[in-house]
Amino acid sequence: MKFIFDFDDVLLHTTRRFKEHVIPVLEKNSISRNQTEEYFKKERSNLFSFKKMLAHFSVPHLYEETMKENRNFVNQDLVKIIKKLGKENCCIISYGDEEFQKDKINSAGISSLFFEIIVVQSSKKEAVEKIAAQFPTEKVLFIDDKASHFRDLDLAKHTNLKTIIFDENGLEKLKKEIEKSTV
16 A cells, blocks of 8 residues: 655644744744735745745745754654555655755655655646556555645546545544555
8 A cells, every 4th residue: 555645734734833933933033923924825826935935034044943843843643654654655745835845844854754755836636646557556545634636636547546635533534544454
């Protein structure tokens, strides 16, 4: 069995915790919460880059210091499962600015747990389906927190591909799928 994990809000508690961490750091550097929130809102439709945000506020020196904290945002329950599944069975497909996503993954300290890390700037469809096609005789689980990433997948063509929405019950859903495959 192969596993494709989304990164943000699945492997890393990104959205809420990252903002909770970044806002006070920026406030200590004379950038108000309002300015930060406005920037996040303005950039919502773009591929977010933390480096660009810090450059916008003229504080690029905060990048490394802030990124170190990603280790504290890792979903440790999920990491325990991934370690048992083995590197050869797990990969990440993440959406966003390639440099920022790879920096987050590396600073989180989990990149060594995956046989492949793919960052896309548009739909995850091609990357997910490529992995499903690469392992046609194995069940492939795609775990993501946004159902919208499942909509354009060709599940009829890739009958070995199954999706799991990683919501408040995501960990339990994943455990059940793993149990089913080992029976």
